Each structure stands twice: as structure tokens, then as C-alpha cells.
Amino acid sequence: MKAARVPEPGADFEVVDVETPEPAAGEVRVAVDACGICHSDAFVKEGAYPGIDYPRVPGHEVAGRVDAVGDDVTAWSEGDRVGVGWHGGHCFECDACRRGDFQQCEDAQITGIAYDGGYAEYMTAPAEALAAVPADLDAVDAAPLLCAGVTTFNALRNTDARPGDLVAVQGVGGLGHLGIQYAHAAGFETVALSRSPDKEELADDLGADHFVNAAEEDAAQALRELGGADVVLATAPSAPAIESVVDGLGTDGRVVVVGVPGEDVAVNAQSLVGVRGGVEGWASGDARDSQDTLEFSDLRDVTPEVETFALDDVREAYSRMIDNEARFRAVLEP
Ligand SMILES: [Zn+2]
Ligand SMILES: [Zn+2]
Numbered sequence: 396m397k398a399a400r401v402p403e404p405g406a407d408f409e410v411v412d413v414e415t416p417e418p419a420a421g422e423v424r425v426a427v428d429a430c431g432i433c434h435s436d437a438f439v440k441e442g443a444y445p446g447i448d449y450p451r452v453p454g455h456e457v458a459g460r461v462d463a464v465g466d467d468v469t470a471w472s473e474g475d476r477v478g479v480g481w482h483g484g485h486c487f488e489c490d491a492c493r494r495g496d497f498q499q500c501e502d503a504q505i506t507g508i509a510y511d512g513g514y515a516e517y518m519t520a521p522a523e524a525l526a527a528v529p530a531d532l533d534a535v536d537a538a539p540l541l542c543a544g545v546t547t548f549n550a551l552r553n554t555d556a557r558p559g560d561l562v563a564v565q566g567v568g569g570l571g572h573l574g575i576q577y578a579h580a581a582g583f584e585t586v587a588l589s590r591s592p593d594k595e596e597l598a599d600d601l602g603a604d605h606f607v608n609a610a611e612e613d614a615a616q617a618l619r620e621l622g623g624a625d626v627v628l629a630t631a632p633s634a635p636a637i638e639s640v641v642d643g644l645g646t647d648g649r650v651v652v653v654g655v656p657g658e659d660v661a662v663n664a665q666s667l668v669g670v671r672g673g674v675e676g677w678a679s680g681d682a683r684d685s686q687d688t689l690e691f692s693d694l695r696d697v698t699p700e701v702e703t704f705a706l707d708d709v710r711e712a713y714s715r716m717i718d719n720e721a722r723f724r725a726v727l728e729p
Contacts, residue, residue, distance in 0.1 A: 396412070396413060396414075396415040396515060396516040396517050397410060397411070397412060397413075397515065397516050397706055397729065398410070398411060398412075398413050398452050398511070398514065398515035398516070398706075399452065399514040399515065399706050399709040399727070400413075400450040400451060400452045400453075400511075400514070400515075401439050401440050401449065401450060401451050401452075401453065402449060402450045403442075403449045403450070404440075404441060404442020404443075404447075404449065405440075405441055405442060407710060408440075408514075408709045408710050408713065409450075410706060410707055410709060413515075415516075415517050416511070416517060416518065416519045417463070417465075417519070418463050418464065418465035418468075418519045419465050419519070420465050420466040420467045420468075421465060421466075421467050421468060421521055421522055422465040422468070422519045422520060422521055422522065423461045423462075423463065423464050423465060423468055423471050423477075423519065423520060423522055423525065424461070424462045424463040424464075424465075424517055424518070424519050425457060425459040425460065425461060425462060425477060425479065425513075425517065425518050425519070425520060425525075426459050426460045426461075426462040426516065426517055427454075427457055427458075427459040427513045427515060427516060427517060427518060427729045428458055428459045428460065428534035428535075428728070428729075429457075429458045429459070429534040429535045429537070429538040429703075429726050429727065429728055429729075430454040430456055430457045430458070430512070430513030430514055430538055430726065430727045430729065431454075431456030431538040431539040431541070431542065431543070431701075431724050431725070431726050431727075432454075432456075432712055432713055432716045432721075432724070432725040432726070432727065433455060433456055433542050433543065433716075434569070434632075434716065434717070435455070435481070435542070436453040436454065436455075436507065436713070436716075437717060438508065439451050439453040439507060439508060440453065440713070444508055447508055451507070451508070451511065452507065452511035452512055452513075452514050452515050452518070453507040453508075453512050453514055454506070454507045454512030454513030454514040454515070454518075454727075455479065455480055455481045455483065455505065455506035455507045455508075455512050455513070455541070455542055456480065456513065456538045456539055456540075456541045456542045456543070456724075456726075457478060457479040457480075457506070457512065457513030457518065457520075457538065457541065458476075458477075458478045458528055458534040458535075458537040458538045458541065459476075459477060459478075459513075459534065460474060460475065460476055460477065461473055461474060461475040461477055461525075462517065465519075465522075468522045470522055470525075471522055471525060475527065476527065476528040476530070476534075477525045477526065477527060477528060478525070478526040478527075478528050478537055478538070478540075478541045478685060478686075478689065479506050479512075479513065479518070479520045479524050479525060479526070479541065479682075480506065480524075480526065480541035480542050480545055480679060480680075480682070480685045481505060481506060481541075481542050481545075481678075481679045482497070482498060482503065482505070482506070482524060482679060482680065482681045482682060482684075482685070483503070483504040483505050483506035483507075483508075483509055483510065483520060483521065483524045484503070484504040484509075484520070484521035484523055484524045485497040485500035485502065485503050485504070485523060485681070486500055486501070486502040486503075487523075489501040489502060497523070497681040497682075498678070498679070498680055498681045498684070504521070504524075506520065506524065513538075513727075513729075514706065514709060514727060514729070515706075515729055516706075516729045523682060524682050525682055526541065526682045526683070526685035526686035526689060527686055527689075528689055529689055529690055529693040531693055532689060532692070532693045535701055535703055535726050535728065536692075536698050536699060536701070537689055538701075538724075538726050539569075539573075539699040539701060539724040539726065540573070540685075540688050540689055540692050540697075540699060541685050541688075541689075542679060543569050543570050543573055543699065543724060544573050544685075544688045544689075544692060544697070544699065545679050545680045545684050545685045545688040546570060546653050546677070546678070546679045546680075547564075547570050547571075547573045547574035547577055547628065547630065547653060548573070548577045548684075548687070548688040548691060548692075549677065549679065549680040549684045549687075549688065550628060550651050550653050550677035551574065551577055551578060551581060551583075551626070551628060551651075552581070553677065554625075554626045554649060554651060555625070555647070555649075556581075556583055556625045556626045557582075558581070558582030558583065559582065559583070559584060560583055560584065560625040560626070561583070561584045561586065561618070561621055561622055561623065561624050561625050561626075561645065562578045562581075562583035562584065562585055562586070562624065562625060562626045562627075562628065563585075563586035563587075563588050563607075563618060563624045563626070563627045563628070563640065563643070564578055564585065564586070564587055564588065564603075564627075564628045564630060565588040565589075565609075565614075565627055565628065565629045565630060565631055565636060565637070565640060566588070566589065566629070566630040566631030566636070566654060567587055567589045567591070567594040567597060567598050567601075568630065568631065568719070568723055569630075569716075569721070569723045569724050570630035570653060570654055571587070571589075571628075571630040571631070572597070572601055572699070572700060572723050573697065573699060574628050574630055574653075575587055575598060575601040575602055575603050576601050576602055576695075576697040576698075577691075577697060578602070578628070579601065579602025579603070579604075580602070580691070580695040580697060583625075583626075584604050584605075584621075585602060585603050585604050585605070586603065586604065586605040586606075586607060586617075586618065586621065586624070587601075587603035587605070587606050587607070588607045588609050588614050588617075588627075588640065589606070589607075589608065589609060590608070590609045590610040590636075591610070592608045592610065592611075594606075595608070605617075605621060609636070609639065613639075614639050614640050614643060615639060615640055615641065615642035615643035616642075616643070617643070618640065618643025618644070618645075619642070619643055619645075622645060623643065623644060623645020623646065623648060623670070624640070624643050624644050624645055624648050625645055625647070625648050625649070626648065626649050626650075626651060627640045627643065627644070627648070627649070627650045627651070628651050628653060629650055629651065629652045629653065629654060630653055630654040631654050632654040632655055632656045632657070633654075633656055634656040634658045634659065634660045634661070637650060637652060637656065637660050637674070638660060638661055638662065641662055641663060641666050641667065641672070641674065642663070642666050644666070644667075644670050644672040645670060646670050646671060647670065647671050647672065648670055648672045648673075649672065649673050649674070649675055650672075650673070650674040650675070651675055651676070651677050652674065652675065652676045652677070653676070653677050653678075655676075660674065662674050699723065699724050700722055700723045700724070701723070701724045701725070701726045702715065702721050702722065702724075702725050702726070703725075703726050703727075703728055704725060704726070704727050704728070705727070705728060706727055706728070706729045709727060712725040712726075712727060713725070
């Protein structure tokens, strides 16, 4: 089969013919129809994550079909449409797993990091890492929902926000353009915060009720004028951007960080104490969370904006993502 892999940390991708993997017991083989390119794939490309064996095939936004089933797998059959996200499997035995909190498994595997991912025609994955893909959902649309989608959807649905509450989405990019759609579909009064005024029309199309041009306006003041944010979903990986909204929280408001900046975030504790507010983080979800995301996206027509590329064009696709030029998610079709 053909695979796009990183030969060693920092090296360019190489597209090579390798042996098609066989599923071990407890695993399935997935014929990959589409795989999104995520900013976290830079961990593999640059060797920024401990313990990766090279060469390594990245890719944790995988949509495809079950193509072969290993021993002891009862939940999936050949031909099932499935997705694999960041959460690539768990141990079932640690304390977190015994409590059913698979996302926090002490021995969780990450797709495309612990084992080869979806930048290939085929990959294998543990059965518990699979999400069923709804029949009507196109593989190219499903792929980015398995990381960018589940991250924003799951972060929002695990807040205390209720329909009618003021929810701001900071950043109208790969994560943010999905976050706005989810916030709107969930019934929140939705604010888009962006430093690019040209994103206003798009934000409006995606369902934002308000647009704040953070390059010209004070974002926190704009949020306070709207009554104070119950939630700010911070998707832009920028510490100054995150710091600039803390003063815009309403009572019991939360800034939920899903786009992780490379530097520390300085927070004014007095602002938080005054509103009983908080700044917290959220990371993706497990396979059932991914499936919930796919099902909700199908139900409410939440669709990512994507650019598609052949596997041979992986270098171009990856640079468009890393240079922030892709609108908004780059997807490989192996
Ligand atoms: Zn990702
Ligand atoms: Zn575990």
C-alpha cells in the first residue's frame, strides 16, 4: 500500500510503498477514504512528542471502511463505515478506565503517534477506538470532525451553558468555524471573535449572532456589553487573545481553551474572583464522543470547510495547514 510517512523528526514527508498491515487480535484494518491534517500532526513531523518510533505515519482524523477484522472483535464487521480520532485506544484496566473515563486512560494510545495513522491507504486500529460514521455523511466531511469537530463539540457540551446563554467562539479558523456552527445549533446566543474583519460574513453564515472585530474593539468590553459571556471557547492558539477575553466573562463564566498557545497565559485573578469565573482546558474525547459528534453534525448539517489533496501531495497539504493558509481543514484522500 501507499503511505505518507515522516522518516525521522524534522524530515520531509516521503510517500512510499509499504506492506499493508494485518489487524492483530482486538484490532480492525481500515481502508482510508479521507484523513484530515491537524496542527497536532506537527508533533510527529517535528519530533515534539516523547516516545515516537520513526518512521511514523501520522493522521488522527481518519474516515474509512472496515476492511479486515482481527480475532476477538465482535462489534465491527467488514464494510462498516468508521472513523478514528486522536483517542486511539485505552487499557480498560486503569482507574480512569474502570470509571468509564476512557479519555483519561493512564495508558491511552494516540492515533498516528503510538501507531501508524491515516496518511495511508490502510491502517489498523484497536476496536475500541472506532466511531461509526452515519450513512449520509461524506468521508471528506467526516474526517475533520474526528478531531477539530469532537474537540469543539465535546468542549461546548461539557460546559454548563444552556440554550440562550452567551457563548463566544474566539478565532474563526479550523476549530472556530466548527465551534460557531455547534454553538448556534445548540441554541446558544453565539458571538464570533476574530481579528480578521473579512471573517464577519462567514461567521454570520455559520450562525453567529454577533461579530466582534477584536483588532479594533476591546473584546472583553464587547462581551460585557452583551451581558457577559457564559463561555468563551478559545480556539486561536494565542496567549494575548485568551488573556484579552477573561474580563468579558459573566457570572460563573468559563474560558475553555482548546487551541493551545506555545506560551503561558497570564490571568488576572481579581477578574475571575469577581465573577466566580475560570480558565480551563479541554481535549477531544473518546470514540463514542466522536460518534456523537458525527451524528450531531449529520443531524444539524454542521459541515467543515475543506481543501482536498491526493496522498502524493502531502507536502503541499501539510504546508498549507502549518502556514495557516488552508481554508479551513486540509484533507488527504489516499
Ligand atoms: Zn488533531
Ligand atoms: Zn486505562
